Amino acid sequence: MESMAGRVAVVTGAASGIGRALALGFAGQGANVVLADIEEAPLREAETEVAARGVEAIGAVTDVTDADSVGALAQATIDRFGAVHMVCNNAGVGGGGLVRNQQLVDWKWVVDVCLWGVIHGVHHFLPHLIQAEESHIMSTASVAGLMSVPGLGPYNAAKYGVVAIMETLHLEMTRDPDADVGVSVLCPGVVRTNIATAQRNRPAELRRERRRRPENEAASDTADARRRNANIAAALERGMDPAEVAAKVIEAMYERRFWVLSHPELLADVNHRNRQLADLENPTLRSSFADGGE
Numbered sequence: 274m275e276s277m278a279g280r281v282a283v284v285t286g287a288a289s290g291i292g293r294a295l296a297l298g299f300a301g302q303g304a305n306v307v308l309a310d311i312e313e314a315p316l317r318e319a320e321t322e323v324a325a326r327g328v329e330a331i332g333a334v335t336d337v338t339d340a341d342s343v344g345a346l347a348q349a350t351i352d353r354f355g356a357v358h359m360v361c362n363n364a365g366v367g368g369g370g371l372v373r374n375q376q377l378v379d380w381k382w383v384v385d386v387c388l389w390g391v392i393h394g395v396h397h398f399l400p401h402l403i404q405a406e407e408s409h410i411m412s413t414a415s416v417a418g419l420m421s422v423p424g425l426g427p428y429n430a431a432k433y434g435v436v437a438i439m440e441t442l443h444l445e446m447t448r449d450p451d452a453d454v455g456v457s458v459l460c461p462g463v464v465r466t467n468i469a470t471a472q473r474n475r476p477a478e479l480r481r482e483r484r485r486r487p488e489n490e491a492a493s494d495t496a497d498a499r500r501r502n503a504n505i506a507a508a509l510e511r512g513m514d515p516a517e518v519a520a521k522v523i524e525a526m527y528e529r530r531f532w533v534l535s536h537p538e539l540l541a542d543v544n545h546r547n548r549q550l551a552d553l554e555n556p557t558l559r560s561s562f563a564d565g566g567e
């Protein structure tokens with residue numbers, strides 16, 4: 274992409290973390306920004322912060338799990354600006370726990386936000402991106418979309434799906450003579466955001482059911498979950514600054530690069546997985562992921 278100045282960017286999950294940094298990053302390039310998020314109060318703060326950079330900023334309360342809500346976001350963007358040039362399907366939630374302990378509501382919530390959120394974004398924005406003269410779409414997956422991390426079953430499944438959608442779209446767009454749409458997938462390692470408290474956005478109807486289980490079994494699972502959550506929270510605290518991740522995404526959009534890895538050193542783990550696949554060996558983890566973080 275030649276320039277982002279005066280163009281229009283849409284970012285979901287823009288009230289916090291990587292999304293907020295992306296919105297500020299686009300504003301820094303002179304782009305107008307539509308910020309979408311389910312959490313209204315931090316969304317309004319982010320909108321004010323972006324507008325202070327001298328561009329137009331619009332905050333739109335949006336639930337990416339709801340097709341109509343994302344459709345309304347696309348329409349509001351077109352109504353206001355007449356076009357859209359950069360889209361980041363970034364909203365996501367992280368839920369941990371062993372597959373054996375997952376309830377169906379755990380799968381549903383994470384897949385609804387992390388996978389269906391991206392599907393809705395691609396569905397509603399792609400026609401407008403194809404119409405624009407030069408445009409780019411990015412979705413946020415994770416390193417967990419390139420290798421499976423224990424304790425993150427629903428998240429791994431959703432993020433592999435996001436990588437698959439974006440890879441497919443990239444191949445299709447490069448063969449489509451009517452489209453000038455760049456495609457990227459962001460696969461971050463650990464980034465310092467609010468994802469450890471993602472449960473704050475979990476809808477009431479998808480709350481976990483409390484089950485009666487033998488006391489010693491329940492206590493041991495609770496202790497495991499607490500230990501895992503504490504490890505994740507500590508790792509996030511030491512994680513990369515989201516502004517650094519946003520800068521990498523923006524650079525990739527200028528250069529039309531598909532893969533955006535915040536922590537390329539994690540390719541050693543991904544390549545370990547891919548080598549095992551090539552050799553048809555059973556999966557094992559390299560030591561850096563052995564404790565089940567992200």
Ligand SMILES: NC(=O)c1ccc[n+]([C@@H]2O[C@H](COP(=O)([O-])OP(=O)(O)OC[C@H]3O[C@@H](n4cnc5c(N)ncnc54)[C@H](O)[C@@H]3O)[C@@H](O)[C@H]2O)c1
Pocket residue numbers: 285286287288289290291292309310311312335336337338363364365366367386387413414415416460461462463464465466467468469471474509512567
């Ligand atoms: N932080 C990390 O270490 C890390 C690593 C890999 C991938 N990611 C991915 O990065 C993306 C951004 O997450 P983050 O780390 O900045 O977390 P975050 O919690 O700081 O931000 C996520 C934002 O998404 C919003 N959101 C949640 N559910 C929503 C919904 N249904 N509709 C609209 N918005 C919704 C939240 O309100 C929040 O503002 C996610 O897709 C996440 O899976 C994060």
